[in-house]
Amino acid sequence: RYFMNITWDNRDYSFNEDGFLVNPSLVVISLTRDRTWEVVGSWEQQTLRLKYPLWSRYGRFLQPVDDTQHLTVATLEERPFVIVEPADPISGTCIRDSVPCRSQLNRTHSPPPDAPRPEKRCCKGFCIDILKRLAQTIGFSYDLYLVTNGKHGKKIDGVWNGMIGEVFYQRADMAIGSLTINEERSEIVDFSVPFVETGISVMVARSNGTVSPSAFLEPYSPAVWVMMFVMCLTVVAVTVFIFEYLSPVGYNRSLATGKRPGGSTFTIGKSIWLLWALVFNNSVPVENPRGTTSKIMVLVWAFFAVIFLASYTANLAAFMIQEEYVDTVSGLSDRKCFQRPQEQYPPLKFGTVPNGSTEKNIRSNYPDMHSYMVRYNQPRVEEALTHLKAG
Structure with missing residues (x-):
């Protein structure tokens, strides 16, 4: 634990809990055509630096590459042209035909010393395959990074951003991606022969045309259904029950005065059952109230039920009839x-x-x-x- 944080001669010799160096320095050597060993790179501060491109793409031996053959390439994540994924968590390298790609460097502010290191990422896709084929055919190495300042490229207040800005201000040698060629961009940068020709299209969501299980509830909003069957039905049922209970000719008063000994009573449950039967127009056995006021309330509810059912049936037919109607879009000028x-x-x-x-x-x-x-x-x-x- 005494060697966890050691610095000697401006070099970091700190060890981790497993006893390994936190920031080891390694030298990469390769066998040349003359059967001699040559230092071709180094590994310091978790960064690999090579003098030559990887030999797996160019032959058995490393080939010298001058500065003019090492290019800085800007790109933009946009599936399926450029797909960004994290590096392999075990080996820390890019697998499955992907290449390393870093984030865009902030040239105005340097990160603090205790800032976390950026996640290693890898790029693949259609444009990356083209870049690898060009590098193999022409013979150059490249440093690939992702732009974050404005995506493709737009001129704002006289300043270009995005991939176009990276090339125009010579921060990158080239840019690759789903980049559209237009007159304004062609005046400041050169484009290669386009590999895909396309235009402006409109994308809309596709309807499957199926009827949802809750389609019978769509004629009215949830608030209307709650008002109908929770508040209105309950309030009217309680009102009818109270009027019938207090009516001199009602079931309950006749039973209390002995006019109809052994007769039935009009309960609140029977009142709710009566109103439900009127709403659904169902011929179920019910007991109608005898009081004049309670009968008037039931008539008002029956009139409301007729209007409600007529409106519901008309709206339900409109919602349930699924007509295959496609509103054609002629383009942006529509x-x-x-x-x-x-x-x-x-x-x-x-x-x-x-x-x-x-x-x-x-x-x-x-x-x-x-x-x-x-x-x-x-x-x-x-x-x-x-x-x-x-x-």
């Missing part, structure tokens, strides 16, 4: 869907991923649409798909 979304009920909610060519196109050609959709924009494609499926 006035009914995108130009006047507030006129629909409920209003149409749509958005895109900001700081990209799609948002720039909409902002330039449809400013009113852009001002409306800003509130629904999503930072990433995965989050946009999640919100779209959730409605």
Whole structure:
């Protein structure tokens, strides 16, 4: 425990609880064509530094690479083009055809000494496969990192961000990803031949067309159902029972005065059963009240039940009839869907991923649409798909 924190000659010799060095320094050597050993790299501060690219991609022996053949590549996580996943927890390396990729460095603020080390991450996907094939064919090594300042690239107050900004300000030699070629970007950076040609499409949630088990409750809101069967039914049933109980000609008063000895009584349970039978229009054995006031209350409830059933049946038919209706969308110029979304009920909610060519196109050609959709924009494609499926 006395060697847990030792520094000698500006070098860290601290040991962990298992007796191993916390920050070991290793030298990487390789066998050359002349059958001699050459120092090709080092491992310090949990960072691997190599003079040459990995030989598994270029042949049996390491080939010298000058500075012009080592490129800094910027990319952006966007499935399936670039998929980011953590490194293997056991070996700490990238497996399954993935390559190491780091986070973007903050060049203005250095992290504090006690700050946790960033998680090692690996990148794979369609664009990464293209990058590996280019590196193998042309013969260059690369340092891959993920951009976080503005995603693809957008000019804000005269300053470019994202992957376009990394290349334009020479912080990266190249950028690879699902990057759209437009006129504004082509004026400041050079693009390769596009490997995928696409346009602006609209993605909507697909309805399965099935009727939910609670479809019979959809004609009315939950508050209406509670008011109907909890409050109104209970209040009317108690009122009918009280009027019948106090009525001189009612069941209970006749039994008390001896006019009908051995007769039945009108309980609150019979009152609720009577009102339920009127609501569902069912011919079940019930006992009607004899008092005039209680009869009037029952008539009012029966009139209400007729109106309620007629309205419920009409709305239920509209909800249960599932017509296969698809509202076609002609594109961004569709006035009914995108130009006047507030006129629909409920209003149409749509958005895109900001700081990209799609948002720039909409902002330039449809400013009113852009001002409306800003509130629904999503930072990433995965989050946009999640919100779209959730409605």
